[in-house]
Amino acid sequence: MSSLTFHWFLPTNGGDGRHVVGGGHGVSAGPSGRPADVPYLGQVARAAEQMGFEGALTPTGAWCEDAWLTTAMLSQVSDRLKFLVAFRPGLVSPFVAAQMAGTFQNLTGQRLLLNVVTGGESAEQRMYGDFLDKDARYERCDEFLTIVRALWRGEEVDLDGKHLQVEAARLNQIPSPAPEIYFGGSSPAAGRVAAKHADVYLTWGEPPAAVAEKIAWIRELAAEEGREIRFGIRMHVINRDTSAEAWAEADRLLANIDPETIKQVQEGLKRSESVGQQRMLALNGGSKDDLVIHPNVWAGVGLVRGGAGTALVGSHEEVADRIQEYADLGISEFVLSAYPHLEGAYWFGEGVLPILAERGVWKHPAPTAVETRIPFQYAGRAAQ
Template identity: 65%
Template sequence: MSLTAHWFLPTYGDSRGLVGGGHGVTTRAAGAARPADLGYLAQIARAAETVGFEGALTPTGAWCEDAWLTTAMLAGESERLKFLVAFRPGVLSPTLAAQQAATFQRHSQGRLLLNVVTGGEPAEQRAYGDFLGKDDRYVRTGEFLDVVRRLWAGETVTRRGEQVHVESAALTRVPDPVPPIYFGGSSPKAGEVAAAHVDVYLTWGEPPAQVREKIEWVRGLAAAQGREVRFGIRLHVITRDTSDAAWAQAEQFLAGIPDEMIEKVQAGLSKSESEGQQRMRALHAGGRKTAADLEVAPNLWAGVGLVRGGAGTALVGSHTEVADRIQEYYDLGVTEFVLSGHPHLEEAYWVGEGVLPELARRGLWSHPAGTVDATPAAVPFAE
């Protein structure tokens, strides 16, 4: 099986540094924040589509634009790119989510992927009116997905579960094709949900040995229920023509982070109920170091997690080195790679023109659009 590469849409803003964009901090004269307007996001979507990404993850949360609405508007700005829409079961009913997915599939010609986010930040959950505890949120996610899948199968559903209650729910039109469900979580309850309901289990970019453990864990849980699950990984990327140039960029990112911002962000992340978030924090231990000191496995850099929640690691290196690391995860069983980089427009081209062709040469990846003619035009008077 060849691997699938996805990109990311920064619906909170973008910049040339790790602390610009959604963090609202400009660090250099050439580091102005880029608003997450449709014009800029459409540039990223078209770039991702051109270089060969299958889809693009769009995040969810109070700190970014709504993923459903934004991607619905962007669908008309692209032809093939799929949209991995993140959403939280606690803020809409399963019937509405199933209906939205069916509508999206119909109008986008089947370009929807769904990333179900249970939620690990209590303050943000309460801001949306969700006051359930962590374990109950996972119970709700499982019941939610059960209802959604049954609706997509054309059933009329009545269910009175611990958290989800619906009566005589049905769809007038089911999605075609049914969108695959992506999901991540490191707690035991998360494993139960993944094994029972999801198509792709996502992990943040931990070192290979830890990723292997997660794959074996979820694969075993799924097998016990007679199911198979695919595996994906969420990583940032800093790739350049040479290793030195990539690490110089990582060092530049690090130099642009104010000490007080690290302290503030880490104080907030320390309150997270997400086990995955705490595993990210453990990789960098919350302190400033040189870029090289934050290399927690070959070419795996934990510097992003100093100032950003969620995925906090990046693959750093030459195009060949980054391809080596992707192949290493692929050999463990990871087939879907959700990548990003700063700025997202430029880094999409670095990855798409440097790393993806190297993976293609190894027989691990092929352009979703098929063979792409990359023959350069003849230049008059060049001979």
């Protein structure tokens, strides 16, 4: 097994707190306890890079702060952390997007990764002035990434597409290296675009059997394009010294979720056009009952949050075991988060990552930082 890569999350979607902060896919984020401002997000970013996370995902949409501006600011209060910037193709021209990404990459010292989000909610897209339907958005995304990739290679681009047109387009400042493209989606149209353009295909956390099916599907499509793709998974995590402590925290989060809020959010999420979102809803069933969908995999977050709705729950050792189970399927990158994100970065970074390092499946991106780590994960082993 090759070395695994871990990314964290920047909670620009309404802020952070000691409870599940929702939002996404057309539903409100709800109240938080900590604002999504530069001082706090800077703390999260610095904690993540100290603990050994490679990058941090920053979401996109009407429900959160702008990802480009936020991460540009945070790049100045952090040292090494890369930013997995989610953005929607078609809301700006491909040339401008290629230029923005190149500027970010060049001026931050190659700290940009891109999460391309085609957009699963037509109502939200129309807020941005985008009136294409879902299938047309994927057609446009294909054209968009074709142009951007060529510009990053230093080519002069002429394209008269169905949705996008450029003439004699050429970048003067080429990003070196070009940012990697992360791409998710469960629909047939998403699979085709991912196979053609993605460096990393991202899936939300489902039971391993369902994840294995997705990996096989995308691998086959990518092979038809003559390409190989890496795979990543987006989940939350609740790890503690003992399994009992971790599940007690999951129970606490669940107890603080109001049944009326669940009903309202679920009704909103059912209107989502996203196939992946519908798969998330099927895992929790809109009920607080039967939320353990696989050992140490809990679907409670998805009751009130759009998008990623599952969490790894257990002792440090148990969570490490589940990570290796997903890694055995072909997952090499993990995009994780917790409530709150600041403390969660330390729980995972001090509890789980050292175990994976001892097993030889993970290395700290900045090895000198490891010398100051507190290996309290041993407490979790002794108290199984």
